Each structure stands twice: as C-alpha cells, then as structure tokens.
Amino acid sequence: MKTLFYSEGLIFSKQGSGTYARKQIENDSSDLLPLDLPIGTTYSHRDQKITSNILHFDARLPEKIEQxxxxxxxxxxxxxxxxxxxxxxxxxxxxxxxxxxxxAPLNKKILQSSVYDYLGTKAKLQLTDAHRTIYAEEASEEASKALEIAKASPVLVIEQVAYDQKGRAFEFSKSVFKSSQSKFILDVHMNSDRISL
Incomplete structure (x- = not known):
C-alpha cells in the first residue's frame, strides 16, 4: 500500500527527516474536466443539468482519416x-x-443524453482508454455559430480516439470549448521506479 501511495504522489520522503503526506490540491471541480480519466461530460458533471442540441446526424462511409x-x-x-x-x-x-x-444502433433520441451511458447498457461497452490531442485554435464558422461566439474567437480543442475494454477504437471525435469554459485538470505524478540518480 505504501508503494501505491508513493507512485500516486500521495506521500514523499525527505532524507534524514522522515515520510510525509503531500498536501492535496483542492479544486472546485464543478466546471473542470479531468484530462487524465477516460470519461465523458455527463460523468464528470453528474450533479449538474446537461442537455444536448443535435445539429447533424447521419450514417455514411468513412473518410480515410476516420478509417x-x-x-x-x-x-x-x-x-x-x-x-x-x-x-x-x-x-x-x-x-x-x-x-x-x-x-451499436444510434438515433437522435439517444444523442440527446449520454452516448457513453447508452453504449454501456446496450453494447456492454466501457470507455477504458483514450488518446487525446489538445490544442488552441480560432473558431471555425461552424463552431462559432454553434457556440454563439464571434468567428475566429480563441477556442480550446480536444481531439480524441476512444477505446473500449477490448481495445477497439469506437469513437473519433473533436470537441471545441469556448475560452470561458476551457478549464481542465490534470494531476501529474512521477513513478518513483522510473527515477534514477
């Protein structure tokens, strides 16, 4: 158990002094999305009212980058x-x-709520891993209209490939956030086993 606490950064040692518990960083997580966890908005904001406005829904053959x-x-x-x-x-x-x-079959009614919750129930699929690319850019005309912001306003983008418990990629997505909503959290720990002096 002590080894686990070390690897998670919960305790640390000072030579000749002893072992101490690291002070936990307190965050008001009501509007924060943890970047290091493979979860969606509904899960990270369970205590808040989340709604979805569907702008487009269709089925088609994939483009090369999607393949x-x-x-x-x-x-x-x-x-x-x-x-x-x-x-x-x-x-x-x-x-x-x-x-x-x-x-799994999708429709607009499903998209009104949590797709991940639906996939967990319908397809017994669990989001276990995600590869995320995060960057800033100017809002496209489409994004600015959707978010009701001026065109070319600064936005934060998260591109994601999500994987299920079998290692299958089941989602390729791009999420755009207004600068006023671009608050995320990531706790970083160095595994002591990897440290060499």
Whole structure:
C-alpha cells in the first residue's frame, strides 16, 4: 500500500527527516474536466443539468482519416453526429463525432443524453482508454455559430480516439470549448521506479 501511495504522489520522503503526506490540491471541480480519466461530460458533471442540441446526424462511409483512427475498412459505415452540449443552460462544447455503425444502433433520441451511458447498457461497452490531442485554435464558422461566439474567437480543442475494454477504437471525435469554459485538470505524478540518480 505504501508503494501505491508513493507512485500516486500521495506521500514523499525527505532524507534524514522522515515520510510525509503531500498536501492535496483542492479544486472546485464543478466546471473542470479531468484530462487524465477516460470519461465523458455527463460523468464528470453528474450533479449538474446537461442537455444536448443535435445539429447533424447521419450514417455514411468513412473518410480515410476516420478509417485510420478507427481501424476500419472503407466499406464499414459510420455514424456522424454534431451536437452542442450545455451545462445548467450555459453553452459548454461543440462536438463532432464519428462512430462505427457496428458498435451499436444510434438515433437522435439517444444523442440527446449520454452516448457513453447508452453504449454501456446496450453494447456492454466501457470507455477504458483514450488518446487525446489538445490544442488552441480560432473558431471555425461552424463552431462559432454553434457556440454563439464571434468567428475566429480563441477556442480550446480536444481531439480524441476512444477505446473500449477490448481495445477497439469506437469513437473519433473533436470537441471545441469556448475560452470561458476551457478549464481542465490534470494531476501529474512521477513513478518513483522510473527515477534514477
């Protein structure tokens, strides 16, 4: 157990002094998305009212970049959906997601709530891993209209490939956040086993 606490950064040692518990950083996590956990907005904001406005929903054949990220063939159909998510009636993010059709049937009613919760129930799928790329850019015309901000306003973007418990990529998405909503949290720990002096 002590080794676990060391690896998680919960305790530390000072030579010739002793072992101490590290002071925990307190965060008001009501509007924060933990970047180091493979979870979605509904899970990270369970105590708040989340709504979705569906802007686009269709099924089609995948583009090359979608095939590469999802590990599927050109003949494997995908769902494409775009939606705006709000938290407590405040615009939060604009999502553009691609999912293979074989994962589970989707419709607009499902997209109104948590897709991850639905997939967990319907397809027994669990989001266990995610590869995320985070960067800032100027809002596109589409994103600015969806988030009701001026075109070219600064936004934070998270591109994600999500994987289930079998290691299958089931989502390739891009989420855009207004600068006023760009608050995220990431606790970083150095595994003591990797430290060499």
């Amino acid at each position: 590469e990220n999802l590990g599927i063939e050109a003949s494997s159909p995908v769902y494409e959906f775009k939606r705006v998510r709000s938290i407590n009636k405040q615009l939060y993010s604009y999502e553009h997601a691609i999912m293979p059709v074989y994962i």
